[in-house]
Amino acid sequence: MRKKIIAGNWKMNKTLEEGKILTSEVVNMAKDELRDDVQLVLCTPFIHLSNLQTMLADSTVALGAQNCSNHASGAYTGETSAAMLQSIGVDYVILGHSERREYFGETDFLLAEKVDIALENGLIPIFCCGEPLEIRERDGQQAYVQQQIEESLFHLSDEKFGKIVIAYEPIWAIGTGKTASSDQAQEMHAAIRKQITEKYGEEIANNTSILYGGSMKPANAEELLSCMDVDGGLIGGASLKSRDFVDIAKSY
Numbered sequence: 535m536r537k538k539i540i541a542g543n544w545k546m547n548k549t550l551e552e553g554k555i556l557t558s559e560v561v562n563m564a565k566d567e568l569r570d571d572v573q574l575v576l577c578t579p580f581i582h583l584s585n586l587q588t589m590l591a592d593s594t595v596a597l598g599a600q601n602c603s604n605h606a607s608g609a610y611t612g613e614t615s616a617a618m619l620q621s622i623g624v625d626y627v628i629l630g631h632s633e634r635r636e637y638f639g640e641t642d643f644l645l646a647e648k649v650d651i652a653l654e655n656g657l658i659p660i661f662c663c664g665e666p667l668e669i670r671e672r673d674g675q676q677a678y679v680q681q682q683i684e685e686s687l688f689h690l691s692d693e694k695f696g697k698i699v700i701a702y703e704p705i706w707a708i709g710t711g712k713t714a715s716s717d718q719a720q721e722m723h724a725a726i727r728k729q730i731t732e733k734y735g736e737e738i739a740n741n742t743s744i745l746y747g748g749s750m751k752p753a754n755a756e757e758l759l760s761c762m763d764v765d766g767g768l769i770g771g772a773s774l775k776s777r778d779f780v781d782i783a784k785s786y
């Protein structure tokens with residue numbers, strides 16, 4: 535059975551002290567309040583990963599990065615490699631977030647390289663896809679998302695694809711307070727699962743976790759997470775408050 539995952543994307547927020555407080559609150563609440571079949575992941579700024587890894591070592595909460603280089607090593611000033619992340623105990627890495635696509639020019643083909651190198655280093659990619667508003671307005675969202683998935687993921691072997699987590703994040707819903715309706719989310723998630731079935735077969739498709747992201751909060755989480763093909767959430771703003779983040783996970 536596919537995993538239920540609630541991943542927090544802190545983006546470029548929190549000093550180290552603030553991050554430690556948030557982490558210890560999440561760990562304690564998760565221990566007391568959460569079912570053990572919901573995997574929490576904290577995707578923090580690179581600079582905090584090492585410190586927070588020590589805090590998470592004995593907990594059930596996993597650690598994620600928000601990006602990695604497409605290169606293995608070398609003269610790439612300012613970059614962080616997948617091997618470095620693996621060496622400090624990072625479990626997951628967000629790849630292809632719409633902010634990285636938009637502000638840092640990440641393309642589907644570059645992301646295919648990042649996916650490869652993340653998998654080679656034992657990291658689990660949380661691969662983000664999703665359409666901008668103008669594409670949704672002309673009902674082109676399914677073709678748009680299918681192309682992102684095909685170009686970045688469909689070169690993978692069955693075994694490697696089986697390790698991927700997908701996050702569907704309509705860009706018009708990220709950080710805007712506008713959430714996709716549960717019907718819109720379910721429709722897209724079912725389409726993604728169908729696309730995976732056609733390429734990799736039913737077993738792999740049924741085992742792939744497909745998360746929804748875009749203004750998810752405690753007030754709308756239950757409705758979104760009850761959709762048959764929504765296997766969790768990638769949470770931005772609401773992951774910066776421990777109570778909201780854990781309450782979203784409790785909506786299951």
Ligand code: PEP
Pocket residue numbers: 543703707708709710711747748749750768769770771772
């Ligand atoms: C995100 O950045 O991945 C995200 C879903 O943000 P928010 O929850 O703030 O919309």
